Amino acid sequence: MPARRQVLAIGGGVFAALGRPRALWADPVESVEMKGTARGERIWFAPVGLAVMPGTTVRFTNRDPGNSHTSTAYHPDILDRQLRIPPDAAPWDSDFLLPGESFEVTLTVPGVYDYYCMPHEMAGMVGRIVVGRPGDPGWQGAAPDSADLEPDALAGFPPVDEILAKGRILKEEAR
Amino acid sequence: MKTALLVAAATFLLPVGSALAHEEGALQMSPPGAPYIQVSDALPLPEFIPGLGTLFVDPATLPAGPFLAYDHDGRLSATIYMTPLDDLRNGTSYDGLGVGSHTVSSVDIYYNAGHPGVEAPHAHVVLFHDEDAKSRLAE
Numbered sequence: 001m002p003a004r005r006q007v008l009a010i011g012g013g014v015f016a017a018l019g020r021p022r023a024l025w026a027d028p029v030e031s032v033e034m035k036g037t038a039r040g041e042r043i044w045f046a047p048v049g050l051a052v053m054p055g056t057t058v059r060f061t062n063r064d065p066g067n068s069h070t071s072t073a074y075h076p077d078i079l080d081r082q083l084r085i086p087p088d089a090a091p092w093d094s095d096f097l098l099p100g101e102s103f104e105v106t107l108t109v110p111g112v113y114d115y116y117c118m119p120h121e122m123a124g125m126v127g128r129i130v131v132g133r134p135g136d137p138g139w140q141g142a143a144p145d146s147a148d149l150e151p152d153a154l155a156g157f158p159p160v161d162e163i164l165a166k167g168r169i170l171k172e173e174a175r
Numbered sequence: 176m177k178t179a180l181l182v183a184a185a186t187f188l189l190p191v192g193s194a195l196a197h198e199e200g201a202l203q204m205s206p207p208g209a210p211y212i213q214v215s216d217a218l219p220l221p222e223f224i225p226g227l228g229t230l231f232v233d234p235a236t237l238p239a240g241p242f243l244a245y246d247h248d249g250r251l252s253a254t255i256y257m258t259p260l261d262d263l264r265n266g267t268s269y270d271g272l273g274v275g276s277h278t279v280s281s282v283d284i285y286y287n288a289g290h291p292g293v294e295a296p297h298a299h300v301v302l303f304h305d306e307d308a309k310s311r312l313a314e
């Protein structure tokens with residue numbers, strides 16, 4: 001039985017490697033929303049943790065009517081921050097999204113991607129996306145804690161195991 | 176001509192700070208004129224923020240403000256202050272701040288985790304200038 005499950009899990013990768021006919025297998029798109037309470041006491045990414053297959057496009061949309069947010073990868077090329085995405089992956093920065101606006105990024109390199117919201121990093125508005133699974137070629141695990149991030153931001157990343165087990169993790173206020 | 180007079184009045188009264196409301200007339204309708212700028216023109220924020228309305232501020236007074244809050248009809252409805260909690264804790268006080276109008280019907284104070292312009296977690300202190308102001312700024 002475990003062997004069978006493993007074969008199924010690998011199956012997706014084989015299909016991806018062979019190249020799927022686009023008409024039959026649209027590339028997957030996942031959604032992450034930026035949200036906040038009406039008075040801005042709390043703000044968050046929903047989900048805060050997300051597991052996707054390599055090649056998935058993640059669409060960030062600002063659903064907070066009174067605030068603007070960004071989705072910005074932790075990367076030395078953007079504001080000289082700690083590298084917290086796989087070294088071979090391209091960093092992204094949505095710039096400020098006004099309410100209703102969205103931004104897409106396609107993630108192909110397997111590994112753990114940590115990102116933040118520029119105006120709300122201090123308030124702990126961060127997120128984590130896990131692309132593929134440990135053992136995938138080129139997999140890069142979670143970055144270590146660093147003094148580059150405030151404790152409130154470091155505390156915001158769900159554990160990789162939990163993201164892989166649940167697929168998506170919502171913060172309490174987002175439920 | 177009228178605009179020029181308002182600008183002159185604002186410039187003249189500005190150093191007085193707390194005397195801001197003495198030129199009440201100039202601030203009652205949007206736009207309030209210099210030195211105030213519309214927040215959504217300078218920062219990536221919606222033109223009308225639910226709960227706060229359309230905000231104007233003199234950049235020299237950031238982060239505390241006063242922020243002048245106008246409703247959809249351009250009527251001054253609230254004066255708002257934004258005071259970073261860390262600054263308060265570390266000894267900064269915000270004294271003698273101006274008010275957009277001497278008439279205050281109620282005050283709301285609540286926490287805000289930050290937004291462009293005042294990114295540090297802070298308190299919003301909202302002075303509503305008439306009984307109906309809060310509902311007009313709601314959305």
Ligand SMILES: [Cu+2]
Pocket residue numbers: 034043068069070117118119120125
């Ligand atoms: Cu944000």
